[in-house]
Amino acid sequence: MTREDPFGVVLFESVSHALRAEKIIKAENIPCKLIPVPRQLSSDCGICLRFSTLHKEQVESALAGKLDFFEVALL
Amino acid sequence: MEVVYLDNAATSFPKPEATLEAMMRYQRAIGGSPGRSGHRLSIEAGRVVLDTRDTLARLFNVEDPLRIVFTKNATEALNIALIGLLRPGDHAITTGMEHNAVMRPLRFLASRGVELSVVPCSDRGELDPEDIRAAFRTNTRAVVLTHASNVTGTIMPVQEIGVLTRERGDMVLCVDAAQTAGALPVDVEAMAVDLLAFTGHKSLYGPQGTGGLYIRKGLDEKIAPLMRGGTGSRSEFEDQPDFMPDKYESGTPNTIGLAGLGAGAAFILEQGVEAVREKEEALTRRFLHHLQDLRGDVTVYGPPAAQKRIPLISFNLRDITPSDAALYLDEQWGIMCRPGLHCAPAAHRTIGTFPQGTVRFSFGFFNTEEHVDLAAEALRRLLRG
Numbered sequence: 501m502t503r504e505d506p507f508g509v510v511l512f513e514s515v516s517h518a519l520r521a522e523k524i525i526k527a528e529n530i531p532c533k534l535i536p537v538p539r540q541l542s543s544d545c546g547i548c549l550r551f552s553t554l555h556k557e558q559v560e561s562a563l564a565g566k567l568d569f570f571e572v573a574l575l
Numbered sequence: 576m577e578v579v580y581l582d583n584a585a586t587s588f589p590k591p592e593a594t595l596e597a598m599m600r601y602q603r604a605i606g607g608s609p610g611r612s613g614h615r616l617s618i619e620a621g622r623v624v625l626d627t628r629d630t631l632a633r634l635f636n637v638e639d640p641l642r643i644v645f646t647k648n649a650t651e652a653l654n655i656a657l658i659g660l661l662r663p664g665d666h667a668i669t670t671g672m673e674h675n676a677v678m679r680p681l682r683f684l685a686s687r688g689v690e691l692s693v694v695p696c697s698d699r700g701e702l703d704p705e706d707i708r709a710a711f712r713t714n715t716r717a718v719v720l721t722h723a724s725n726v727t728g729t730i731m732p733v734q735e736i737g738v739l740t741r742e743r744g745d746m747v748l749c750v751d752a753a754q755t756a757g758a759l760p761v762d763v764e765a766m767a768v769d770l771l772a773f774t775g776h777k778s779l780y781g782p783q784g785t786g787g788l789y790i791r792k793g794l795d796e797k798i799a800p801l802m803r804g805g806t807g808s809r810s811e812f813e814d815q816p817d818f819m820p821d822k823y824e825s826g827t828p829n830t831i832g833l834a835g836l837g838a839g840a841a842f843i844l845e846q847g848v849e850a851v852r853e854k855e856e857a858l859t860r861r862f863l864h865h866l867q868d869l870r871g872d873v874t875v876y877g878p879p880a881a882q883k884r885i886p887l888i889s890f891n892l893r894d895i896t897p898s899d900a901a902l903y904l905d906e907q908w909g910i911m912c913r914p915g916l917h918c919a920p921a922a923h924r925t926i927g928t929f930p931q932g933t934v935r936f937s938f939g940f941f942n943t944e945e946h947v948d949l950a951a952e953a954l955r956r957l958l959r960g
Contacts, residue, residue: 513818514808515610516641519618519625536613546808547613547621 508556509548510563511541511570518547521567528562530555541573576909579946583939584725584754584887585913586776586783590839594780597623597838598831609830610807620830627837628820631779634840634848635771636762637789644788644823645833649753650676651801652772652788655823656749657681657719659798660770663688665716668707670731671696671925672724675918676772677751681719690714698926699878700729708739717747722755726922726933727877728859728884730759737767747794753777754885757843759852769794778851779843780940781836784829795819802826851940855886858938858947862888865951872958876926876933889917889926889933892958897934900957908953912936 512518518534525532532551541548551559553574563569580588601623607616609624625640632640646652657680661667669681671693685691692710696702707718718740723730733750740746749770752761756771757778763771768789775785790798796817803815804825816822843851860881866873866888876889892900897914904910915932916923923929936950 514806514816514821515621516625516628516820519621520641523625523629534613534618542811546610546810547618 506553506574507550508553508559508572508574509535509538509541509550510559510572511537511548512546513568513570515546517567517569518549521549521563521569524566525549525551525559525562528558530558530562532559538575540575579908579910579949581936581938581942581946581950582911582913583942584777584885584917584935584937587778587780587939587941589941590780590782590835591842593838593842594782594835598782598835601831601834608807608827611827623834623837624828624830627833627840630837630840630844631773631787634757634761634779634844635773635789636764638764639792641819642790642792644790644820645828646786646788646823647784647829648776648786649751649772649774650786652786653677653749653751654680655788655801656770656772656790656798657684657717658801660747660749660794661689661716664690664714666690666692666712666714667717667719668692668694668710668715669719670694670702670707670721672700672702672726672729672731672922673719673721673919674725674751674753674922675920676753677719677721678919678921693921696729696925699876700724700727700922700926701878702729702731704732704735704739707736711739711743711746715743715746717749719749719751721751721753722759722761723885723887724877724919724922725754725887726889726917726919726935727926728887728889729877730755730883730885733768734766740769741767754887757840757848757851758855758885760848763789763791775832775836775839778939779836780839782832785832785836788823790819790823795822800825846940854940855938855942856881858942858944859884859886859888861944862936862938862947862951865947865954866890869951869954869958873954876928886938887935888937889928889935891928891931891933892954895957897932900934903957904950904953908949910950910953 775781
């Protein structure tokens, strides 16, 4: 995943949730990275999980039922 | 003189090297504030805290690690649980063997309109689950009890009581695992525990200033937080978050301590709780055998069988006061133990040692048979005068 790829982010209630999600996604060998939440999405000081849009379905199905998340946004 | 540390029920010492290394690693190489920024050192600090949550979740069979809230000790965890849950008009049941970490919050609540029943125990500190059932009322909201007494070492029938509280459906089982987390198997599902308060610095081999509270799913909706403040989440709102664990974790956490706790708990998982238990039970049995030889001069409290107690033995020596015995053991033998009331006046009333207390020896993972034998020899010499 390079910075130029179109990417999406998963937003969470808390940093603890984001960190748990990172563990789950990485265990599925899906590339991802924790980044500060982009300003256009929220003014929260939290972090979100960035992934390539190519992996959107994989990310969603990996997290489904395991962890609550707010939304998946494509940027 | 080599120090022989037999006060592990107060705090375990020494700690595994891994505990110290994890704390040094955090403060040397990470150092960020978890959940407060998006930079890599903050995220890495967050990972440290989450890893500790994950390790404890494995240890206690908690499915979702985020159901574990970190606190500074078991006392804070019990205060969150009891003061957050119980309302005037509710009825709570506890036992005659409780530490003040349970008893004082409950007495405070009783002064504010909570009904409280203290179920008596035998003079060995044993609790009959039927006595708990007999105390049930229509408005009973919670049963609060220790998993094992810090005075007699008696292991309480938590699983049997869990069956009773589960039958009632709306009743909460709150367990003080200060003495048992890491030393005995603790399974919140098998034991039907709804609230589990634990400390990090005893049998989990973390540093002081760490502990936590497991809260069963859904129960957090009924427990108001004790403190409110910054959580790093929902920063645009001035209301406290309502989700776990942030609802109960305001302010910068003790990340360096939690790094140590995670390593200590991982050490116990590697050894296996059953193996730790076997080793400590053997030391306890050995010391009980020594005391058996001195039975004319020594009164031992608690159950006679090692398998019914945690690795802790309270006793009195003929006409020698506990404080005199402890001073002699420290000065002449380098043996560290605890004399007195052990913060549990109710338990001492139950076993008939109030107000003079007892001498308490408590063993840990790093004690040896040689320590046990030396302690017995020291008592023999003291009794001989």
